[in-house]
Amino acid sequence: MPATRATTLKDVAAAAGVSIKTVSNVVNDHPHVRPEMRERVRAFIEQLDYRPNGMGRQLRQGRSGLIALAVPHVTSPYYGELTSALVDAARERGLTLLVEQTDADPVRERQAAEGFGVRMVDGLVFVPLNIPTGVLAERRDRTPAVLIGENGEGADADRVTIDSTAIGDLATTHLLQLGRRRVAFLGDKDAERSPVLAQRVAGYRRALQRAGVDVDPQLLQPTPEWERGHGHDGTAELLAARPDVDAIFAANDLLAFGALHALRRLGRRVPEDVAVVGVDDVEESRFCAPTLTTVAIDRTSLARQALALLAERLDGLDVPARTLTAEHHLVVRESTGG
Amino acid sequence: MPATRATTLKDVAAAAGVSIKTVSNVVNDHPHVRPEMRERVRAFIEQLDYRPNGMGRQLRQGRSGLIALAVPHVTSPYYGELTSALVDAARERGLTLLVEQTDADPVRERQAAEGFGVRMVDGLVFVPLNIPTGVLAERRDRTPAVLIGENGEGADADRVTIDSTAIGDLATTHLLQLGRRRVAFLGDKDAERSPVLAQRVAGYRRALQRAGVDVDPQLLQPTPEWERGHGHDGTAELLAARPDVDAIFAANDLLAFGALHALRRLGRRVPEDVAVVGVDDVEESRFCAPTLTTVAIDRTSLARQALALLAERLDGLDVPARTLTAEHHLVVRESTGG
DNA sequence: CCTCCTCCTTGCAACGTTGGAAGACAAGGT
């Protein structure tokens, strides 16, 4: 691999004996290029393997076609599937997604919100998790942004959210309709800082109250985060304190997987002894043992909506921030006897 | 959001009453700038919220700091975890990863190999799956590339591979040591086009032969791809044809999850009736029911190695293509009685 | 033969940045 410079318009122009601009015109399919000239230049482009230099082009045009995605971590199934949907949705619009992981770390989320120090992307898709809303509201960066999820309220940016109160209500109501009365909520934590959680708990409470069941604080089982291991440990703790639990509403599928695991180890049958519902409908829900009843969120359409909002901003749309809400629905599987 | 142009060096320079270059010198921490001047300029940078325009900078410097990752799909746990590791490894080196999904589609893989039509990235990390090796060998694009996985053999590019023959041997030997003799291989397909598969099968055969067990073609169970559903259906088919199977070596964890699911539905106990081993050690392996014995591949170090190779190329290293091999080890869990 | 028009091609400038070299200025030495 000799350290050859990449082919530029200038090289093609020199080889073909025409001006740089003519080559540019051919590359960009501009009118007013004689067919034989077009062919001739095309041949040299092919021969020299010319491909436009994105940076030059973008500098000139003032757009890069790049969208930054700041997401907690691609590894988790929910964000992985979301990322995947966003990559595809971006591709559909001729945009390219550039991925940053925040690890849900407030410092890194703030960096993401503030644009990473260098202007390079045309827009930002941001999944905030632990960032104080104030920071979002005071964004100085004027790069158009779309927030995804329940946590962006109050920010002056377009947003696609999820009605987690309705989700919590739906899941809890389903458990109540099975006749369960000691329904635990798995995944409680500092609600102040987590609107997702606050909403899911609110939905849970609302459903219990509507059914005339008292909310028992002991059944609100906290976990440090919402990953499998936390679901496992939280469930073990919960059952130690309240062995009579007959249903668990887990704040997300990962917690639910952990719960299933713990229940199995502790010799509880699912759904006979304890019914379990999660939220997200990640692929694994259809294959775990037992398969998991969960509230599905349509990530493909969520991703499309987010990029549609962003694309309008890229085209200069100047209206107040808008908020869309993604669809959800209950998927009943074995963990509630489906 | 008035359609204000982003702040440039020129704006800061005008505001501070100095030349553009001086501002640039401050931004880049160049020597020979008087402290009070530095402060003064800093203040204006802060006030105007100046941030360098990446495209201008990159055009000048000839590097974008962008690395393209072409991966089959971020959704699958293995590639998701790999992507995550690569994002982090890139970040450690001050690079940014831009994600493209090929969906394992040969056409899209070819596009990835050939550089996506526009020159914008400094390098490419490519996980080829279904692309004929010839295409890789004839890459015209001179952008440095690193291939990941067993499928890149023959390409003139750096590569981090996995010794899948050793992996197949290790997994199969483990099953044999448990006393199992009717060990199926789950995930067979067109071996011509899939070196990963060819190697894993070769390791399987080698282990069987060493143990003096005949290779029974009926125990080589094909699946269309290597996802959960295929593992489920393949296992059901396998058990219908050969109800006496006492162990399954699944070509990857997803197939194994599908297998566990099918075994459970068919009333086989794992590991008592059928022992199962997978490959990859994705997070779910530690939480499925029963937990899965699998061959772990260290994705973090794989990602670091890949980026180290790439970074050397970005710095102009001009040596023949190199190949590294990532580490693996057996993790014994419940599905083989661990 | 000249003019005008059309069609095709070219030159110039600019996008925002930075390396290199030249310029300005002050202080110190002769």
Place this chain on the structure above:
DNA sequence: ACCTTGTCTTCCAACGTTGCAAGGAGGAGG
């Protein structure tokens, strides 16, 4: 007063591209 030295700042050019306007060639019409 002049030169040297060193420190700080500015100027120029270039990275590769494209919009705009002007340039050139050739044909049709007078």
